[in-house]
Amino acid sequence: MYKIISDDKDKGGMRMITLDKTDLIEAMTDFKNKGYYLTCLNGVDMKDHLDVIYFIHNFDTNDYISVKVSTNDEHMPSLTKLFRVADWDEREQYDLMGIVFDGHDDLRRLFLPDEWVGHPLRKDYDLKKVQYVNMDSEGNEHVSFDEKEGS
16 A cells, blocks of 8 residues: 655645655556546656656546655656556656656657757756757758857
8 A cells, every 4th residue: 555645735725645656656546546537747846856746636526636756866657557648748747857757658858859958947957058959951850059158
């Protein structure tokens, strides 16, 4: 049985629970069996660790719950086998936050080219290093850097 680390309510009354990432799959399976569906997920850079917040909703009871899970190693179990809707949200968080969702079948960048360096929503992202996306005649994107900037 999974252990809930904390169970609170936010200002609007939504239940907020915190789990250890080793309990994520078991807990989300339990919530799915109780009629909850994943509506979205978001990554948060807390400087010393990353949080992933999962928002789940039960359409029958109109009950919303946010589930927070932290990671110190940028890895999180993928929920794509449990909730197909997690596919693009996990790819977005991988692309922009650098969170690796272990077990995701197609974890690749969603918005930025493969050559892009870094993850723009991380607090340690170097905003002074300018990157340009150029497209060749065949429609392939390539990233180049401004040699004068961020040196």
